[in-house]
Amino acid sequence: MAGLLFGTGGTPHSAKAASTIDGIARIAELGLGCMEIEFVQGVRMGEAGARLVAETAAKAGVKLSAHAPYFINLNAREPEKIRASQDRILQTARISSICGAESIVFHAAFYLGDPAQEAYNRVKNYLGEVVNRLKRENIRVWVRPEISGKASQFGTIDEVLNLSTELEGVAPCIDFAHWHARNGGFNSYPEFASILLTVKERLGDNALDNMHIHISGIAYGKKGEIKHLNLKESDFQYIELLRALRHYNAKGLVICESPNLEEDALLLQAAYNELLKTG
Numbered sequence: 001m002a003g004l005l006f007g008t009g010g011t012p013h014s015a016k017a018a019s020t021i022d023g024i025a026r027i028a029e030l031g032l033g034c035m036e037i038e039f040v041q042g043v044r045m046g047e048a049g050a051r052l053v054a055e056t057a058a059k060a061g062v063k064l065s066a067h068a069p070y071f072i073n074l075n076a077r078e079p080e081k082i083r084a085s086q087d088r089i090l091q092t093a094r095i096s097s098i099c100g101a102e103s104i105v106f107h108a109a110f111y112l113g114d115p116a117q118e119a120y121n122r123v124k125n126y127l128g129e130v131v132n133r134l135k136r137e138n139i140r141v142w143v144r145p146e147i148s149g150k151a152s153q154f155g156t157i158d159e160v161l162n163l164s165t166e167l168e169g170v171a172p173c174i175d176f177a178h179w180h181a182r183n184g185g186f187n188s189y190p191e192f193a194s195i196l197l198t199v200k201e202r203l204g205d206n207a208l209d210n211m212h213i214h215i216s217g218i219a220y221g222k223k224g225e226i227k228h229l230n231l232k233e234s235d236f237q238y239i240e241l242l243r244a245l246r247h248y249n250a251k252g253l254v255i256c257e258s259p260n261l262e263e264d265a266l267l268l269q270a271a272y273n274e275l276l277k278t279g
């Protein structure tokens with residue numbers, strides 16, 4: 001089996017219906033390896049549904065992850081918004097673990113004009129409460145704050161790696177498109193390689209065996225991300241990224257978030273397999 005599995009953020013467009021179950025079936029038909037369940041508008045799956053998802057994915061040999069709702073801000077001013085944000089991460093983790101997903105991904109916070117260090121301390125504190133709770137409930141999923149695409153949004157590589165070293169059960173979701181959009185750089189082999197090296201140095205040799213990656217084409221401006229694009233309509237050097245992932249023998253899930261979803265996921269998978277052949 002390849003070290004990296006490729007799949008889509010959400011149900012592929014060509015699935016029979018928009019459901020998670022139909023999505024998993026389509027991923028398997030296409031020969032892809034994984035899918036991220038999108039709870040981005042809210043967690044509306046029940047326990048029975050989640051058990052069926054787990055069964056279907058296991059039978060189809062499809063690995064799952066899940067994306068928590070967008071409405072999360074662990075740096076919110078109002079205590080009730082913090083509480084609601086924590087609850088959304090907890091709900092996502094609980095239902096995802098029943099689905100058999102190994103990781104959940106979320107956008108942790110907005111700076112709201114705060115110094116980055118202050119925002120970091122709050123996020124760490126409130127996320128710490130979440131992972132402690134999950135531990136008490138014996139729910140074992142990796143909780144992964146995502147590298148964000150906008151300057152206003154918490155989630156630099158350093159912030160995400162710091163959370164991962166300071167909190168048990170927390171690991172990074174490396175969104176390479178977001179990082180590129182955030183600073184305009186990080187779009188070449190040496191730059192991608194430097195990110196992987198940093199992950200290894202900060203989190204240990206095994207970290208590259210347990211990667212969770214988002215890739216898409218992306219449009220960006222001074223403030224960062226504008227919108228996702230299909231890879232071939234963007235400037236994103238995905239072959240260079242795949243070469244770096246190959247060179248460092250990264251393992252884990254690669255979730256494609258291009259608007260065309262499975263088309264770019266298949267493009268990435270085919271390009272990666274080509275690199276495996278040529279060594």
Ligand SMILES: [Zn+2]
Pocket residue numbers: 067105106107146
């Ligand atoms: Zn995301």
